[in-house]
Amino acid sequence: MSAIPVNIEPSEGVSNSLSLSLSPVSSNLLIFQKVLSLAVRMQGSYHEVCTSMKAKRFYVVISLAACVGITLWTLYQQVGSHPVETWSNYSGKRHRKITGFSPPSVAEGAASWPVERHRFLPNFFLLWDKQKAPSLSSYSEGNIIFLHNNKAGGISIRKCMQVVGPDSGLNVSRDVFSSRYAATEFEYWKHAPRTKQHMGLYGGYSFGVCDVFNDGRPCSYFTMIRNPYDRVVSAYLYCSKNSSKDQLCTALKASEVSVVDWALHHGSFFFRQLVINPEVCNGSFDDSPYLSNYDDIPHKFSREPIPCWFKHKVLLQRMLSEKERGDLLKHVYDNLENYFAVIGLLEYFDLSMGMIQHVYHVPFKDRCSDSHYNKGNFRKRRQKIEADLLVAKLKRELLADPRVNASLHADLLLYEKAKQIFNRQTEVFSYLTKPTS
Structure with a gap:
C-alpha cells in the first residue's frame, strides 16, 4: 500500500x-x-x-x-495558535512527535496526549537478521502486553495467557486495562516493584504501559486484529444481545439502530486504541468544553459511566482539525511495525498463535490454537447457514454506504498495513521453523 x-x-x-x-x-x-x-x-x-x-x-x-x-x-x-505541534522529517530512527495538548479548563500538567511511545521492542520477524536487532530472549524474558482489539479473538488469547502463563514463568495479571480503571492501572505500574517473574498484561486500554514500567525489563506488545467491516458486524450482533454488559456496547443501543449507524458510531476503534490517553479514562478531561455536551453526536447513555473510548472519539473529533487528525494517523501508520513484536490476523488464527509462541516461548499454539471462543455456538447446520447469510447481508449494507468507508478510514489503512506486515512475518517465520534435513 x-x-x-x-x-x-x-x-x-x-x-x-x-x-x-x-x-x-x-x-x-x-x-x-x-x-x-x-x-x-x-x-x-x-x-x-x-x-x-x-x-x-x-x-x-x-x-x-x-x-x-x-x-x-x-x-x-x-x-x-496551534494545539498540536508536529515535526516532519520522520525517519525510522527518530519518531515524529505530536506532543501534549490540553483543554483550557484542565489544570496545567493534569492531562496531555501521550502519543509518542518509546520503550518497547519492535517487530521481531522484521528485524531478526539485522545486526542490532534485539535477541529473542529480550522478548521471551521481558514483560508482555496484549492489546485486545474487541471482537478479534481477544477473549481466546486472554484465557490462553491465564492458562499457559504459570507453567511458562509468566505472571499473568488478572487486572484488565478496562475503560473504568485504565488510568489507575497505569499509575500502579509506574511504581510497582520488580517481580521475580516477568509480567503478562492485557486489555483494550493497555497500549502505552511499556512506557511506565519501572522494573528494568524489556517490554513488548502483541495484538490480534480483524478486517474492520467484519469486526463492526461482529460487534453489532454481539451488542444487540449484550447491550448492558460490555462497555463496547454502551453509548448507543445496537438493537435500536441499523448496522450502518452502528459503524458510524464505533468508527476507527483500533486507531483510537493506539493513541489512548489514560487520563481521559479517569475523568481529567470531563470538565473541558470539548465534553460539555454531545448534541452533535448520536448517543444514548444508560446509567453506567460514559465509556472511555467514546470520550476519546469525541475529543479527537473536536480538538483536532482534519489535517491534524491526518498527521496523527500518518504517525501511527508509519510506526505500526515498530509498535508490535507480533501482529496476528484473526483470519489466520492458528498461524498467528504459532508466531506469538515462537517469539515469547509460551505455548500459545500448542495449548490454545483450538480454543477460539468467538466462533459461535450453533447446534444445527441450518443455524450456521442462517448466521452466515445474516453476516453477509450486514456487510453488504456497510460496503454500499460511503459514509461507513469514511468512518472506518483510519482502521482500513492500518489493516492493510497490518496485512503487509503479517505477510512479511509469515515469510520469516516459515524460514525460521522449516525442518532441517
Whole structure:
C-alpha cells in the first residue's frame, strides 16, 4: 500500500525552496526591513535622517527593540495558535512527535496526549537478521502486553495467557486495562516493584504501559486484529444481545439502530486504541468544553459511566482539525511495525498463535490454537447457514454506504498495513521453523 501523501503548498509567488527555508521570524524581519528602507528613501539618506534627528543612538535602540518585539510576537503566535505541534522529517530512527495538548479548563500538567511511545521492542520477524536487532530472549524474558482489539479473538488469547502463563514463568495479571480503571492501572505500574517473574498484561486500554514500567525489563506488545467491516458486524450482533454488559456496547443501543449507524458510531476503534490517553479514562478531561455536551453526536447513555473510548472519539473529533487528525494517523501508520513484536490476523488464527509462541516461548499454539471462543455456538447446520447469510447481508449494507468507508478510514489503512506486515512475518517465520534435513 502506498504511503499517505502529505502535500506542502508553497505561498503564491514564492519558490518551494524559499517557502520551506524561511521561518515566520525571518519573514517578519524582511517586512520590517522593507518598511524601514522605504522610510529612509522618503526622508533622504540614512546619514541625513540620523543627522536631522540628532539621535543616532536613539534610532539604533528603537530599531533593535522593534526587531526583538517582532521576534517575540511571532514566537508567541507560533506557540499559542496551534494545539498540536508536529515535526516532519520522520525517519525510522527518530519518531515524529505530536506532543501534549490540553483543554483550557484542565489544570496545567493534569492531562496531555501521550502519543509518542518509546520503550518497547519492535517487530521481531522484521528485524531478526539485522545486526542490532534485539535477541529473542529480550522478548521471551521481558514483560508482555496484549492489546485486545474487541471482537478479534481477544477473549481466546486472554484465557490462553491465564492458562499457559504459570507453567511458562509468566505472571499473568488478572487486572484488565478496562475503560473504568485504565488510568489507575497505569499509575500502579509506574511504581510497582520488580517481580521475580516477568509480567503478562492485557486489555483494550493497555497500549502505552511499556512506557511506565519501572522494573528494568524489556517490554513488548502483541495484538490480534480483524478486517474492520467484519469486526463492526461482529460487534453489532454481539451488542444487540449484550447491550448492558460490555462497555463496547454502551453509548448507543445496537438493537435500536441499523448496522450502518452502528459503524458510524464505533468508527476507527483500533486507531483510537493506539493513541489512548489514560487520563481521559479517569475523568481529567470531563470538565473541558470539548465534553460539555454531545448534541452533535448520536448517543444514548444508560446509567453506567460514559465509556472511555467514546470520550476519546469525541475529543479527537473536536480538538483536532482534519489535517491534524491526518498527521496523527500518518504517525501511527508509519510506526505500526515498530509498535508490535507480533501482529496476528484473526483470519489466520492458528498461524498467528504459532508466531506469538515462537517469539515469547509460551505455548500459545500448542495449548490454545483450538480454543477460539468467538466462533459461535450453533447446534444445527441450518443455524450456521442462517448466521452466515445474516453476516453477509450486514456487510453488504456497510460496503454500499460511503459514509461507513469514511468512518472506518483510519482502521482500513492500518489493516492493510497490518496485512503487509503479517505477510512479511509469515515469510520469516516459515524460514525460521522449516525442518532441517
